[in-house]
Amino acid sequence: MDPTDELEPLVRQARDAFAQATASAELEDAKARFLGKSGLVTQQLKALANLTPQEKKARGALINRTKEAIEAALAARREGLAGAELDAQLRAEALDVTLPGRKRGAGGVHPISLAQERIEAIFGSMGFDVADGPEIESDWYSFAALNNPENHPARSMQDTFYVDLKDSEGRWLNLRPHTSPMQIRYARAHARRYEGVAHMPDIRVIAPGRTYRVDSDATHSPMFHQVEGLWVGGSVSFRDLKALYLEFIQAFFETAELKLRFRPSYFPFTEPSAEIDVMFESGPLQGKWLEVSGSGQVHPQVIRNMGLDPERYIGFAFGSGIDRLAMLRYGINDLRLFFDGDLRFLSQFR
Numbered sequence: 001m002d003p004t005d006e007l008e009p010l011v012r013q014a015r016d017a018f019a020q021a022t023a024s025a026e027l028e029d030a031k032a033r034f035l036g037k038s039g040l041v042t043q044q045l046k047a048l049a050n051l052t053p054q055e056k057k058a059r060g061a062l063i064n065r066t067k068e069a070i071e072a073a074l075a076a077r078r079e080g081l082a083g084a085e086l087d088a089q090l091r092a093e094a095l096d097v098t099l100p101g102r103k104r105g106a107g108g109v110h111p112i113s114l115a116q117e118r119i120e121a122i123f124g125s126m127g128f129d130v131a132d133g134p135e136i137e138s139d140w141y142s143f144a145a146l147n148n149p150e151n152h153p154a155r156s157m158q159d160t161f162y163v164d165l166k167d168s169e170g171r172w173l174n175l176r177p178h179t180s181p182m183q184i185r186y187a188r189a190h191a192r193r194y195e196g197v198a199h200m201p202d203i204r205v206i207a208p209g210r211t212y213r214v215d216s217d218a219t220h221s222p223m224f225h226q227v228e229g230l231w232v233g234g235s236v237s238f239r240d241l242k243a244l245y246l247e248f249i250q251a252f253f254e255t256a257e258l259k260l261r262f263r264p265s266y267f268p269f270t271e272p273s274a275e276i277d278v279m280f281e282s283g284p285l286q287g288k289w290l291e292v293s294g295s296g297q298v299h300p301q302v303i304r305n306m307g308l309d310p311e312r313y314i315g316f317a318f319g320s321g322i323d324r325l326a327m328l329r330y331g332i333n334d335l336r337l338f339f340d341g342d343l344r345f346l347s348q349f350r
């Protein structure tokens, strides 16, 4: 009998088994059944031990050929399966490259922040420091230090929000109704730093930030923004205020075609006091006086509360509405748009 034929069924059996495997894992199982440690081919090899040396030679060669045939069949099937698996994976993970891309949403800076950044840059270029301070204030900083004692009628100029907590003097804390407390905080720190120094540098600072009042309509919001300005030194006059503010407002609106008007007014912490109005000489707001700021020469009592001698130091302060400035600059007619969070509005400033 032809010894080749004798093991032929084994090869066929293996081919069938390999063909039936539809995944790599199944194919590896099938391989083990033939070529594994106790697989059918291995069993044949082990049986050689019982043969004579001559029989071994012929039989060994036959088993080797059989083994090679099975290994060849295995390799062919492996390749076939790998190709099929790759095809299946590609089909499953198919992606439609013709679909439009998804954009990453680009954020933008809020118009109030844009205005504030401009203000900081302009005053910064004129040698002013930029300071930040607490929004929850004590009675002293918000009122008393600003020459606005308890029971003084000027307190009713501002409908203040109070916090259900008391300060060290037993008075209710408040949500600062203006940025003016920062005049006191900054000036006192400055005075302390230069105490005993012969030539104290001028105090030149702006303090932008959130402020709060019980007020709500198209031009008032319970939370709004102010920027406080303070310049105190040995001889700082009202004329310096007028020149500085004109410089600022022209830079802010990027035009020299405007006028300022200082309209006499009253604040407990300045004397004399003035409202600052601006009028554009061209553009959509042409010819209307628009109020943008309170201002005045710092009251001697306030200078004293800053820890300074009013005989030696004098200066001015102003408090401007950032929201108002932003509305004028961007042509916005309703303050509430700033706080609604409507992307149709906000995205116009990107």
Ligand code: PHE
Residues within 6 Å of the ligand: 177, 178, 179, 180, 267, 270, 273, 293, 294, 295, 296, 317, 318, 319, 320
């Ligand atoms: N604090 C005042 C207000 O809120 C503005 C102001 C600031 C006026 C500084 C004079 C000086 O209306």
